[in-house]
Amino acid sequence: MRKRPTVVGYRLLGGVGATLLAGAGMAVGALPVGAEASWWSALRQLAGPALLGGYAGLTLLAAAWWWAGRAQRAGAPGAALDRRSAAITLACWAGPLLVCPPLFSRDAYSYLAQGAMVLADIDVYRHGVAALGGGLAGEVPQMWQHTPAPYGPVFLVLAAAVSAATGGKLVLGVLALRLVALAGVAVLVAYLPRLARHCGVDPAAALWLGVLNPLVPLHLVAGAHNEAVMLGLLVVGICLAFERRFGAAAALVTLAALVKAPAAVGLLVVASLAARHTGRRAAVARTAGVAVGTAAAVTWATGIGYGWVGALGTPAYRHSWSISSALGRCAMRLAGSLGTDLGDAPMRLCLGLGLLAALAAAGAAWWQRRRLGPAYAVGLVLAAVALLGPATRPWYALWGLVLIAAAAPDGRARPVAALGAVVLAFVALPSGFGPDGAQAALAAAGVVAGLVTVGSLRLLTVPGRFAEAVAR
Template sequence: MLTPLSPPAYRLLGGMGATLLAVAGCGAGALPVQDGLWWTALRHLDRPALLLGYAGLTLLTVAWWMAGRDLRRAGPEGAARPDLRSTAITLVCWAGPLLLAPPMFSRDAYSYLAQGAMVLADLDVYQLGVAHLGGRLAAEVPQMWQQTPAPYGPVFLWLAAGVSALTGGHLALGVLALRLVALAGVALLVVNLPRLARHCGVDPAAALWLGVLNPLVPLHLVAGAHNEAVMLGLLVVGLRLALADRFGAAAVLVTLAALVKVPALLGLLVVGSLAVRRIGVSAAVARTAGFAMLTGAAVTWVTGIGYGWIGALATPAYRHSWSISTALGRGARRAAEAFGLDLGTAPMRTSVAVGLLGVLAVAVAAWWYRHRLGPVYAVSLVLLAVALLGPATRPWYALWGLVLLAAAAPDGRPRRVAALGAALLGFVALPSGFGPDAEQALLATAGVLVGLCTIGVLRLLAPPPLALAVPR
């Protein structure tokens, strides 16, 4: 008979994993190229560090999975059910060790700092890449993105400019400040996601486990300092207010979220649909659109960044972006070249178009079944489709839809599939942010095996109340 895993035990297990991952990041993370920051002694141990990092990632993921198993086994008042305080403590254990680690799983934090410095220097971030800034910040951005305009809205660029001004271009302080901004967004999720879940008839504890405690949050919102944290925090607050019939405030907050990153704009559909039920079509459209446009105009005027972000929305479709659709396009082009055919950009354009048609199909289905699904669940499915089938996909993009799905999807297969997807996506990106070669893939696999063996040993050595059991 499997012994239940107590909260202190899975917090400790996940904290051990996060600590191993943080230490491994000093050798295998997205390290700066021009600054001797973080443990320079580990920079030449990138291969062993990669194995150690994947062992730690395995511990963290299994801790989360077993916490969910015990959540399902517990009754409505079970001790294993996370509330706000319990969730905050668990996040501190799982994300705290990553706060002082190097950037991990992408180099976007360096791009954020460079783009913030460009705003301070009055350079047009929507027309120019970081190469026009030059200096040490721009040097940390991968060469393929040196000429790429910023795809982010003025709210986030204003925050990035504030961070750059506050830290004076210091990399370590800048990364830490960006992580603190991301933590503010995560805090909004911790406080507001349970309330949104109650409005949608979903167990708040289950929503916290799937939407906030899943490994993608500490790995990418904290360690990676991604601006999705702020976007999702504002979006969830806005949708919660919409479900409480505060449509004007909801439209303002959802628009602010979209002015961090544009996918949040779909949240206005939820606000509008809920408003229609209460105040009628004309009033709902006028209130939602009016507050959204006023918010956009006010933010643009206050920040002084301009409306260039509208034209920069095509940046994610840049030729270096990767997604399911672009991967198929590259594969089709190489297959054609193997037969001596030069099809130019046609395979890529066709694959991207097919991916966008897939997004459209999901959107149409969500609209058709909107009354059965509910507006929040319907929009979460569309956001997932955009993240997975659009022209650019990253593991943390899945959080666009996953967080809302956690608050709105009924118990059953969709939640199980989402949980499995979150667990698997945590292993996709290397800590360095680059794709793996054969040796790195082998080391990552070995690290997973080491992590699983460690869990088995802990299960044998731990006393019965804290025995670690792999979920069935």
């Protein structure tokens, strides 16, 4: 008897898609500026076909994820997700992306340059990577050459360790950063089901939405973003808060915030859960005390200083992409077309309104925390900040998505979050820059090719015993 493939099918489909994308990255990824080897130059001549093939692969990866969710919900044989099966599936989908150039962003080069600045005793909170100079700084886009690092001392120490261990070599440095990111993802695989149980959510559903969604292999692994470390620490901290280990929880959430500041809102979950047992004032005082003490101790131990507090405004840079900055640029162009020179006032106004909208949405979500639960409410808060704040990137959606996956009940939020993850997977070019008309057309053609491929594969079957053997 023959039947349609399940686990083996979506693992293979996603792996093929990731391989296509990794191959495309050799020609159209965030390539090193100084890569002048003859073979690399030859690959760059294939940018058009590579972009088409990359988006076809991205479509296959997204389809594989959707297939995995459908199979899990339908109870297909062998399709139930636990930590082990999720880890194997993620390895199939992310493995090929470990060995290609950075994709969808050049942030990995910024991390390496900032780590080198720490080693050289250059204040990363006062100077941009231009102060470092050299080839490593030259890999960072011009718009970020003179902006200070917006990251906390925990991540900068990790970046410095990577830079020291790899000697400033780009290929080794990117690989090492990906290994750090993989450690954060491994923590998510281990602790997200545990947090889901505390929130009354199916752990398998949490793993599918929070760990296997395309943004994780595309941005946490291929992009080597520090969100992987931040989210790993945040999830463990919130999980410990549900287990009444409030001091350790506050310390871990603070460490997450010392990677990237948005994680600090996780302290609201710790204080809210602690208040159920010790009273509100005592809970707030204890949580704040542990957070301040942890931040002070880490800042002193790293020797990097408190400049990270003042650098928190770096993401509000007017060249950052966000909904509010896009509206600001449109307003500036409109004013210019009308012959009115308003300077950057329209941009500042739109950024301010966007920040107010983010705060209003976040406040509304937290106001409903008793009905939603604190973890789900904070997930919505982080989603609002990521989508409405002064800087927006596709991987920022993971700030809220991971907690929504672990804490949101069955209903409208989960499919909306899943659809949003799919859409955001397609909005950035592998190079990390915006597309022109020809690139957009090639990307669209790649998506169509991927969809046609997925449609044709519905006709394929494999022997049931073979499928079950591979799935094991």
